[in-house]
Amino acid sequence: MGPMRTRWTILLTLLATLATAGGIGVAAELTLEELGRPQLAPSGDAGLLAPITEAGRTGWDCTPEKAARATTARAAELPASER
């Protein structure tokens, strides 16, 4: 192996090392960017409304039917803010 060939080998190895290091760095940044994304999920779904007595939904004070019609979050039994 001549000195010229050795120099070229060293140079190419150095370039390959730099490219790999750069790639790892970019990948790490992307991973961090991706890391936060699942935490930006929409809030939780509403749960099932409660059972209804045999008087039916038109019966006196049917809570689930009222919740289904309600225009405010609390009356509609929607999830509260999470921590």
Add this chain to the structure above:
Amino acid sequence: MRPAVCVLAAVLCVVPTLAYAQTYATPTEAPRTTDRKTLTSLVRERELHERFTRGLAAESRGAWADAATEFTRAIALDPPEPRGSTARYDLAIAKARLGDYAAARTLLTDALARDPGFIAAAANLVTVDVMSGDLHAARASAERFIALAPTSARARYARGLLALRSGDLATARADFRALLADDPSYALAHYDLALVELHDGRLDAAESELRRALALAPGYARARFALGTVYVRAGRNSEARAAFDRAAADAADITLRTIAATLRDRL
């Protein structure tokens, strides 16, 4: 003369009591009959009442299999409305809790066929579809729910979330805005609307909604985290660092806490 006065006084004392007693309802007529058809009907009515009572008691203590047995029998008795749709609604809850979402869906669809104005059934149908993971069916159910109850907070919230998940930002924005117009104090809707704006690249609008969410619920760590993300995208790194730091401190969810701390340290 004196005994007559005493009798009159006694009558005057008793009359109001008699009048009060007469306000009681007429007693139900005792089912005295030997007619086979009438007796069968009375037995059926009694059994239906018992099945509902036992089924509801079982659901209240979380005994879903027992509840399913009771309501299945109630449906087999083929009760007229409103008990036909109500028994199906109640059985659907038990089936959903037991993980049989297909059966729950069929029962709620039947309940709505029997009583097309049954809004609680429409609401639970959306929830069952979401629980089953069938978001396409859930969206269709949410459309049906909102058509039945256009001002319902639950309907707007459900369709807004499904639209947001599928990338239908226009519908999601409209639903969360409508929900907030009726209930501006609902922090979660501000957060979800902020996600819509963030996905749409409208950072100012997203920041504004997140600030409203955090004014209503200062410990809402996920909203604080989202605000940090808005700041990162806007190149406001010191504010982002502060937001992630507070999110890490407030978060109850360990994953959110860890990621918020990692992002804070990277900035």
